[in-house]
Amino acid sequence: MRRIKLRMNEQRKYQVIKDLVDQHKNKRRAALTLDITVRQVNRLIRKYQDKGKAAFVHGNRNRQPVNCLTTEINKQIVTLYRSKYQDCNFKHYTELLNRREHLPVSYSSVYSRLTQADIYPPKLWRKTHKKRAKARYRAKHPTAKTKTVKQAVNYQLALEDAHPRRERCKYFGEEIQMDASSIVWFGTKKAALHLAIDDATGNLVGAYFDWQETLNGYYHVFEQILKNYGIPYRFKTDNRTVFNYETAKTKSENKDVLTQFGYACQILGVNLVTTSVSQAKGRIERANQTVQSRLKPELRLAGVTTIEQANHYLTATFIPAFNREFGQDYRQVTSTFEQAPDNRKINYTLAVLSPRVFDSGSTISFKHKYYQAVKASGELVCFMKGTKCLVIEALDGQLLVTVKDQVYALKELAKNAQHSPDLDVAAKPKRPKKKYLPPMSHPWKRASFLAQQRKAHYQHQYA
Secondary structure, three states: OOOOOOOHHHHHHHHHHHHHHHHOOOHHHHHHHHOOOHHHHHHHHHHHHHHHHHHHOOOOOOOOOOOOOOHHHHHHHHHHHHHOOOOOOHHHHHHHHHHOOOOOOOHHHHHHHHHHOOOOOOOOHHHHHHHHHHHHHHHHOOOOOHHHHHHHHHHOOOOOOOOOOOOOOOOEOOOEEEEEEEEOOOOOOOEEEEEEEEOOOOOEEEEEEEOOOOHHHHHHHHHHHHHHOOEOOEEEEEOOOOOOOOOOOOOOOOOOHHHHHHHHHHHHOOEEEEEOOHHHHHHHHHHHHHHHHHHHHHHHHOOOOOHHHHHHHHHHHHHHHHHHHHOOOHHHOOEOOEOOOOHHHHHHHOOEEEEEEOOOOOOEEEOOEEEEEEOOOOOEOOOOOOOEEEEEEOOOOOEEEEEOOEEEEEEEOOOOOOOOOOOOOOOOOOOOOOOOOOOOOHHHOHHHHHHHHHHHHHHOOOO
16 A cells, blocks of 8 residues: 655644544534634545545645746756856846747746756855955954854945945936956957946947957947937046056057047037046946856857957947846936037047157158148148147048148158159059048147146046
8 A cells, every 4th residue: 555645734634634533523623723614624524534644635746837847948958058158147048048049938947957957157246245255354353253254244344345326317328437348258369348338227328349448449439429329418437547647758649548538528528537436337347247248158159250240249239139138218218418410520529639740851750650741632731840730530540630720631651652753654643532621620729639638647637
């Protein structure tokens, strides 16, 4: 005869009904003991008389639920993670299973299956933070008891160690936080991802890959913001050495982010705030962590190997998906963006400005090459030795130079002539096309730029 095992509540119910039948006890007392009605007591008596102890075993015991995942799907979840999605966090992996593998599973199912297979998330935040907090408290209080350390870490933090949550900004475009993270995103070489996020809505408003964290990357992010949304009210960035140089003599124009980027912000009327405290711009710091855990495996799965492909994937696929998942609908939030200028003005405003001096050959040196100033018609313009000028490298790569209140194009002076008038008789040189030269305006005056540069470096007033 098969032995019947009952659980605790089933055993209690069985014992009460058995005593009621065998000893002819009161049904109302049994109903009060089991917290059921007398009618239900009569039903249990009939079941006990028909089946005995087996009547109290729940009918769903050892029966697989209808919504339970099959053994094949459970094995597939573990196998896919180990072979294909090993660098994804569990939440992202669940989304990829639904989107790419067409497996509609829940996060709890994925988490339980992977942990049962001794697979854990890439970042165990809670345990790691607790260890670090204990180490910091022990360093400050070396004589504290273990019980005191546990209470201090688990329940209360010192004010200087705590970073209490703050309110988001009220308006869309009120504060745009920017930062860059440099890791091996694709291929074998490190690249810097420049990100910009809106504090009010949590939407990514710009992203651009470059090989290093430079002015070029932040200019392209600024361009995306201007073309897609408009002119924001304020930028907030970090204050690392790549942004701020103590002296203007040893800097490089391409890395002089605060004077160049701040000058562009001043022209467009954008406030620029810098801080060395990462918690002051926690929105972009947290976004960097989320993007690192999600974008890197997606680039690998999409077969991205070049920086051009990566930038296209950012704007076409990743940013819209990120904003749908983590951001708010910015159209439902009051916007403080002002109307952006046209594309031509954006191109010339987001420019790298570099002071130069003409030599005795009426040429200037720029990026290891020599250039001469020419008019729009192509006519050469000569200047005296020592004439100071300002070279303007537009966002699209066009080179201009300003001398006093005039703008000229720059023509590269090749090492050897491209045409010989004596020997190349048959080949006639083509007449140069007339180039577009933008009108002279305030941002390109050399004195204004140098004044802003001095203020940024020495007075730390950027925009």
